[in-house]
Amino acid sequence: MSQAGSGIDLPTSVGYLLKQASSALRTAMDEALRPLGMTITHYSCLELLAQRPGLSNSELARGAFVTRQSMNVLLQALERAGEVTRPDVAPSGRVLPVTLTDRGRRTLAQASAAVRAVELRMLAGLSDREQQEARRILAGLVDALAAPAPTTG
Amino acid sequence: MSQAGSGIDLPTSVGYLLKQASSALRTAMDEALRPLGMTITHYSCLELLAQRPGLSNSELARGAFVTRQSMNVLLQALERAGEVTRPDVAPSGRVLPVTLTDRGRRTLAQASAAVRAVELRMLAGLSDREQQEARRILAGLVDALAAPAPTTG
DNA sequence: TGACTCATGTCAGAAGTCTGACATACCGTC
DNA sequence: GACGGTATGTCAGACTTCTGACATGAGTCA
Structure with missing residues (x-):
């Protein structure tokens, strides 16, 4: 009977549990990636590029859930590190397609294995059916959240 | 058949979906709280205190999923803003119990309503049974993630 | 053709959060 | 009583990400 109607009962709130799970996953991935000197956004960017080569900065940003400004900062660093490449001039419009280099692929291979282990650990207690239900x-x-807020739209 | 074994297939990865959902929730909450001049951590801190008065800085940090250093920065600002109070000396040990002021309670009331609307929108498409399943x-x-990694422990 | 809208890449500044470090206080055991 | 381990509050610095703003290019429509 706590918080009767006025607020949100944290322990039973789906939103709070979602944040809790996301935070736990983030921590686990950070720990797995730290020995490799990588951040989650760094890994996400490489994984995205492996599966969909030629993605643009903005598309990568959306896929990694950061702003395109943040992704641009990362891409500039990755270009200097020789993990990705971008053409000097846009083939069409303003879009600069990003491509993984061999070095980038090698870096990703290590990270991907580490992250895979975390994901498997996370899913250890769930049956196949429960995993489908989770998805x-x-x-x-x-x-449901993609729809605009009532007050806004 | 993409990423056969070597990596993680993003569109079907529970971890990726979890991050996607969490990101969507974060964005929605940010938009709801921005008109009130509040951040998610700010709201989380107040909500935590409303439900469990006297929580310490470290306990609030754990509840809001940030470091105790970050929470301390926030608490100092909230003290200046007159939304929370901490005693000058610790009643016991080093722990300084934090308490909501009337102003803090009023601020929280507005934020809580906004966040509640977001949570309801998020759960709109789920039946009661599905919500239980989600929890x-x-x-x-x-x-599963709370258990230490095999390589670490 | 011209105007309007939208998406993109980029720069600059600010905000939030993190890691690292230190001193202090409790609790267990010896 | 003395010790080591653990948890806390705090300071300092750095990093990551964000918001705001601008110019460029594509698409649409009159």
């Missing part, structure tokens, strides 16, 4: 529910939450 | 699965993920 379905999480996708549902994303869809 | 159970998310709690399971947290527990």
